[in-house]
Amino acid sequence: MMKRTGLVVCFLLSILYLPLPAPGKVYIDILSPAFQKFPIALPDFIPLDGADRETPLLVEIPGRLSDALGMTGFFRTIDRKAYFESSQTPEEEVRFSDWRVIGAEFLVKGGVLQDGDTLSIEFRLYDVVEGKLLAGKRYTGKKGDEKTMVYRFAGEILEALTGSRGVFDTEIAFTGKKNRVSEIYTIEFDGSNFRKRTNNGTITLLSRWSVDGSKIAYTAYTRGNPDLYLLNLPTGETKRLRHERGLNLTGGWSPDGRKMLVVSSRDGNEEIYTLEVDTGSFVRLTNDPAIDVSPTWSSDGKQIAFVSNRSGSPQIFIMDEDGSRVRRATFQGSYNTSPAWSPAGSRIAYEGRTGGQFQIFTMDVNGGNTTQLTYEDGGAESPAWSPDGRFIAFQGKKNGRGSICVINANGLNLRVLYGGADLDAVSPAWSPHLNLY
């Protein structure tokens, strides 16, 4: 993916007392029901090195950082009205008691330097309870790089507090339908950069990101039959991979990125195959007269979850990667489909029919511990995990049309990324990390 941060150079602050992450540090389980959001304070930044005192960035930068952290659902920004006046330079000692007393556990202070077109922003993250600096960074770039710098430091904060950087640098692809034509669109995690990626003028669906994020596979009726295509995002080139009469449906990619699961009806009914993308080698995995669709790999590549109605109704099954040891995973409900394997490998999200509608559920890989995640009025379908396993995108309903929503994997913090607008938005697919920031 193209780097939008070509001119951002970051210098690590060599602060003597900057602690390294302790080996074996235990992070709070942010997805546990007992988790309480991190209370964080984000006061105005100060001008660095005698720069213009009136720049609006002094308020804007901590504001944008607060928004970014709020998006994750893990943070609660303490109201600025509660802050004591503080006009310290970065070098002065922080008066941690001032912040503890208003309920903050974490604090970000920083400074801005604007010199013509050059922009420098310095950020420091403090643990207010323990009274120490957790992370510090100074980014130097151009005017316009503010968002990149803010998202980069948000990643630092998430890394320090939760053990992983977050998913600001990811996009969600989805199918947008209008007037009986559908195309693939993408949108970033924060809801920005909404873009149309295909221009087929026909039914286009089932987008699946490649493992390195450089390609999207999809199925389209460009030549009158649902054929399988591969779109190279940087070059815009599209290659037709499979086009036998009947279904050629995309499925999950293998973790090493070399193979794709494909649903084909070439042998008389819908079966699951693997397609080695470079060689074209096509190997059959399932062998059953029932419908077998929606195949997806586990994150270690050793198992495949899919949907079959071989037991009388659509249910989720699991098999080994060679097609052996097929076993049923869902036993509750009459219609369970759209399996999505969590990146950590231990849970499967899916859509299950309940009360006449579909909602998102998660379960252990062996089928136990089923949890209902959504209770949407218009139903919820097609779950897709973020690459860090902390969020699930799904297709909801807004004003009678499909909308793309994101929810934390514990069912909280629902956000609508695209909804109620022009397109009927369905079938979200979450990209890997794209190095956008």
Add this chain to the structure above:
Amino acid sequence: MRKCNLFRGALLIILCLAVALVFGCGKKPVMKEEMGVIVKEPVQEKAETAVPSETAIQEERLKEKERQEKERVIQEAASFTDIYFEFDQYDLTAAARETLKQHADWLLANPGFDVLVEGHCDERGTAEYNLALGERRAGAARDYLLSLGMEAGRVTTISYGEELPLDPSHDEAAWAKNRRAHFVVTPSK
């Protein structure tokens, strides 16, 4: 017996005399013979101009009949009714079989046409599962047509899953209309 033969003989003679009388009377010929002028009835000429126009009229009538026939066939081809399915089912109902039988009858009587069977679903459930379900619905209709005598080469199928609903509303009535197989009849290539 001698009496009959005599009677017969007498009748024959009278008949011969009558014929001689008729033909011997000198019936006037068709051609008039007037002094100095022989007027030929232009029978020949009339015949030459009458034949093309007669043919033209016949051809015109034939073309019109053909055109009407073609239109009737096209209208019938376009008016193949859909068949419907239960939720998550691709079994043919009795009503569906009845409709398919009518379609088969027409297609067998009109060998110059092929049929494409489209399989469709309502919007509930995933796009992938519905593409497969649509394929099953089209396949079930096709199999039944073949069992009624249709040649395999004249029936093709395609699935559109939930992508092309007939009724875009989000209620049970719309969903029932969308769970269908649709028939597109076209002249054979």
